[in-house]
Amino acid sequence: GENVEQHPSTLSVQEGDSAVIKCTYSDSASNYFPWYKQELGKGPQLIIDIRSNVGEKKDQRIAVTLNKTAKHFSLHITETQPEDSAVYFCAASRGTYKYIFGTGTRLKVLA
Amino acid sequence: NAGVTQTPKFQVLKTGQSMTLQCAQDMNHEYMSWYRQDPGMGLRLIHYSVGAGITDQGEVPNGYNVSRSTTEDFPLRLLSAAPSQTSVYFCASSYSASNTEAFFGQGTRLTVV
Numbered sequence: 001g002e003n004v005e006q007h008p009s010t011l012s013v014q015e016g017d018s019a020v021i022k023c024t025y026s027d028s029a030s031n032y033f034p035w036y037k038q039e040l041g042k043g044p045q046l047i048i049d050i051r052s053n054v055g056e057k058k059d060q061r062i063a064v065t066l067n068k069t070a071k072h073f074s075l076h077i078t079e080t081q082p083e084d085s086a087v088y089f090c091a092a093s094r095g096t097y098k099y100i101f102g103t104g105t106r107l108k109v110l111a
Numbered sequence: 112n113a114g115v116t117q118t119p120k121f122q123v124l125k126t127g128q129s130m131t132l133q134c135a136q137d138m139n140h141e142y143m144s145w146y147r148q149d150p151g152m153g154l155r156l157i158h159y160s161v162g163a164g165i166t167d168q169g170e171v172p173n174g175y176n177v178s179r180s181t182t183e184d185f186p187l188r189l190l191s192a193a194p195s196q197t198s199v200y201f202c203a204s205s206y207s208a209s210n211t212e213a214f215f216g217q218g219t220r221l222t223v224v
Contacts, residue, residue, distance in 0.1 A: 006153075032211055043115070043201050043215030044154070089153060093211060098144070098169070101153035 002027040004092050006102025014110050019077045021105045023090035026071070030092040033066060033073045034099070038087045047088075048075070080109045113137050117202050117216035124192040124223045132187040132219050134202030140214070142205040143185040147171065147198040148218070154201065160185055192223045 005024045013019050031052035036044035050057045050064045063076040091099040118133045144159035156169030160179040176188040203213040
């Protein structure tokens with residue numbers, strides 16, 4: 001069936017360094033790729049998304065890249081800060097409200 | 112504007128008991144869904160609804176029922192709780208199929224003993 005693989009499962013970086021999380025999807029019809037941040041005890045919150053007609057999107061310190069040929073997409077966080085520590089989920093969708101989520105990456109930013 | 116509200120936040124059930132997890136949104140969103148979150152497995156879709164009176168099954172529907180009598184509410188029913196249903200449950204809503212950002216509630220942590 002359709003699935004999304006996410007790596008790594010845990011990631012520790014020094015404050016100020018960059019963090020990269022990678023996802024691979026199986027459904028070639030997927031055309032919407034959101035990234036969610038989940039802080040402890042809270043629900044996931046959208047931080048950035050990209051559609052299949054775009055290769056890269058940036059929002060301040062966060063960027064997402066998409067390689068449709070390889071069916072890969074990645075989240076890049078630059079100049080990491082302690083408040084970036086959270087669990088990050090990628091997801092893929094056919095442009096509907098039904099998402100297939102990755103298994104999550106726990107990011108720790110060390111001060 | 113409260114967004115997506117889930118109640119209760121925590122619940123302990125005995126095997127075989129039934130209960131309803133409540134979900135309400137005040138954003139006039141047509142699409143609502145329920146996910147369960149288990150360690151190492153991400154979020155998996157249980158049931159979803161594209162509007163009042165319309166529901167359908169997701170990836171892991173067994174053991175759960177839903178109904179959507181109003182746009183605002185989308186309760187999830189566990190008819191006979193089992194330990195395998197121990198999980199964190201999230202309700203989400205989206206405005207439309209084309210504007211697909213999902214807004215999640217705070218979650219309900221359910222333990223079945």
